[in-house]
Amino acid sequence: MGSALLAKLRDAGVRAGREPAHVLLSTPAEVMVADGTDTAPLSRADRELVARYPQDVARGLKLAMQATGARRAVLALAPEAREASGALAREISADGFLKFHVTDLKIASHYPAGGATHLAALATERPVPSGGTPEDVGAHVLSVRTLLAIAEADRGQPQTHQLVSIMGEVNRPVTVWVPYGLPLMRLVAAAGGIRGAAARPLARSRAATADGSTAGTAADFVYLEGGPLGGQAASPDAPLRPDTNLVVVLRADSRAAATHLTPLEVHTRRALSTCENCEQCTAVCPRFLAGWRIEPHRIVRALARALPDEVLVSAALCSGCGVCTVACPAGLAPDILTLAVREQLARAGFEPRIEPARPRSYAADRRLPRERLLLRLDLARYDVAAPLAGTLAADRVVVPLELPWGGKASPVVRDGHRVKAGQPIAQSPAGDLALPVHAPMAGSVRLSPLGVEISA
Numbered sequence: 001m002g003s004a005l006l007a008k009l010r011d012a013g014v015r016a017g018r019e020p021a022h023v024l025l026s027t028p029a030e031v032m033v034a035d036g037t038d039t040a041p042l043s044r045a046d047r048e049l050v051a052r053y054p055q056d057v058a059r060g061l062k063l064a065m066q067a068t069g070a071r072r073a074v075l076a077l078a079p080e081a082r083e084a085s086g087a088l089a090r091e092i093s094a095d096g097f098l099k100f101h102v103t104d105l106k107i108a109s110h111y112p113a114g115g116a117t118h119l120a121a122l123a124t125e126r127p128v129p130s131g132g133t134p135e136d137v138g139a140h141v142l143s144v145r146t147l148l149a150i151a152e153a154d155r156g157q158p159q160t161h162q163l164v165s166i167m168g169e170v171n172r173p174v175t176v177w178v179p180y181g182l183p184l185m186r187l188v189a190a191a192g193g194i195r196g197a198a199a200r201p202l203a204r205s206r207a208a209t210a211d212g213s214t215a216g217t218a219a220d221f222v223y224l225e226g227g228p229l230g231g232q233a234a235s236p237d238a239p240l241r242p243d244t245n246l247v248v249v250l251r252a253d254s255r256a257a258a259t260h261l262t263p264l265e266v267h268t269r270r271a272l273s274t275c276e277n278c279e280q281c282t283a284v285c286p287r288f289l290a291g292w293r294i295e296p297h298r299i300v301r302a303l304a305r306a307l308p309d310e311v312l313v314s315a316a317l318c319s320g321c322g323v324c325t326v327a328c329p330a331g332l333a334p335d336i337l338t339l340a341v342r343e344q345l346a347r348a349g350f351e352p353r354i355e356p357a358r359p360r361s362y363a364a365d366r367r368l369p370r371e372r373l374l375l376r377l378d379l380a381r382y383d384v385a386a387p388l389a390g391t392l393a394a395d396r397v398v399v400p401l402e403l404p405w406g407g408k409a410s411p412v413v414r415d416g417h418r419v420k421a422g423q424p425i426a427q428s429p430a431g432d433l434a435l436p437v438h439a440p441m442a443g444s445v446r447l448s449p450l451g452v453e454i455s456a
């Protein structure tokens with residue numbers, strides 16, 4: 001049963017965060033955590049998915065537990081998803097296999113609510129070692145999206161779409177199934193377009209040139225793929241990345257957007273001249289509070305002064321949650337500086353040391369309430385419902401081939417080929433991490449530097 005499921009997951013191209021699902025589930029676990037925390041601020045995809053597909057999520061959970069031998073399931077759902085969680089609990093209790101093994105984690109409304117290592121520590125009541133993974137404490141953490149994908153793969157359905165919430169300065173916030181590789185502007189159109197965009201055209205500068213015309217040197221709005229914290233600014237015509245479940249449109253001059261639009265050199269210069277060394281960024285860092293060896297205030301200082309290398313390499317432990325930046329009284333962006341160092345370390349092939357962690361006793365008091373976070377970032381007005389509204393149609397997609405675990409998949413189709421929806425179009429390198437990428441629509445193929453383009 002286990003190996004048959006793993007083969008189906010591989011053939012369907014199912015991913016579990018930063019690795020293929022068949023690789024993760026080939027490791028035994030005691031506890032299986034279903035992550036439906038909607039951890040990114042403004043995200044709605046998890047709760048919409050659990051409400052609409054409780055049967056499939058329960059089935060995916062059961063299959064994952066059978067494959068790994070896990071004896072206990074833990075549900076980690078956002079408090080706002082309590083109604084949806086009732087439907088999931090009913091599905092689970094209707095199934096004798098899971099009946100006696102389910103714990104509801106009752107996640108509080110804090111940011112970040114989720115995060116695999118945080119949920120694993122809560123579910124097992126064991127600290128995850130610094131630099132470690134949930135597997136170090138006998139847990140697997142799977143998002144509810146992955147659980148749904150597992151149930152679909154078991155039915156022979158390949159992965160071709162992702163569930164995305166479109167929030168912020170749009171007319172009708174919405175959650176939709178999106179074919180891989182659809183341009184972001186098509187998602188925003190599905191949300192009724194940008195509010196007031198007719199009066200303030202997108203990507204048009206308001207700065208007048210000498211002849212009185214306007215020049216395209218600055219955008220009025222910014223698309224944040226992945227959300228205001230932990231996400232990144234992307235061009236409206238960029239294809240959606242396969243691991244994205246949230247797109248937030250903000251005014252370019254808003255605080256949350258400006259942080260993403262400021263060049264790294266400017267962030268660095270500001271930090272070197274104005275960091276007060278107050279340590280407030282470290283005081284709220286979830287990884288520091290979990291007892292991991294990371295202190296963002298020291299990383300910021302290390303960029304200015306010659307602190308030991310071990311300070312800079314601690315950046316490899318950063319999750320990219322962005323709480324440090326929300327907490328900084330000087331308006332600096334320690335998360336962006338830390339992530340820049342983390343990226344350099346990853347490119348150099350650096351792997352953090354695994355060391356025992358001693359969680360701070362005061363950790364629970366330092367967690368940032370989600371509502372306060374939204375107020376500080378001036379995002380509270382966008383914290384609205386985004387009901388699931390079906391699947392977007394596509395006449396052209398460009399399926400990106402970058403893999404979350406590094407490297408790129410290689411196309412297995414050529415220019416001019418006609419493909420059917422669901423047909424493999426690329427394959428990641430051979431070995432354990434080999435995984436196909438499937439066509440989200442039928443059409444003819446053109447290979448581009450951005451990926452595999454398919455046009456109807």
Ligand code: SF4
Nearest residue numbers: 275276278279281328
């Ligand atoms: S919170 Fe800001 S000012 Fe304080 S130490 Fe961190 S980066 Fe420096």
Ligand code: SF4
Nearest residue numbers: 285318319321322324
């Ligand atoms: S982004 Fe900041 S708060 Fe979050 S883990 Fe990294 S250093 Fe810590």
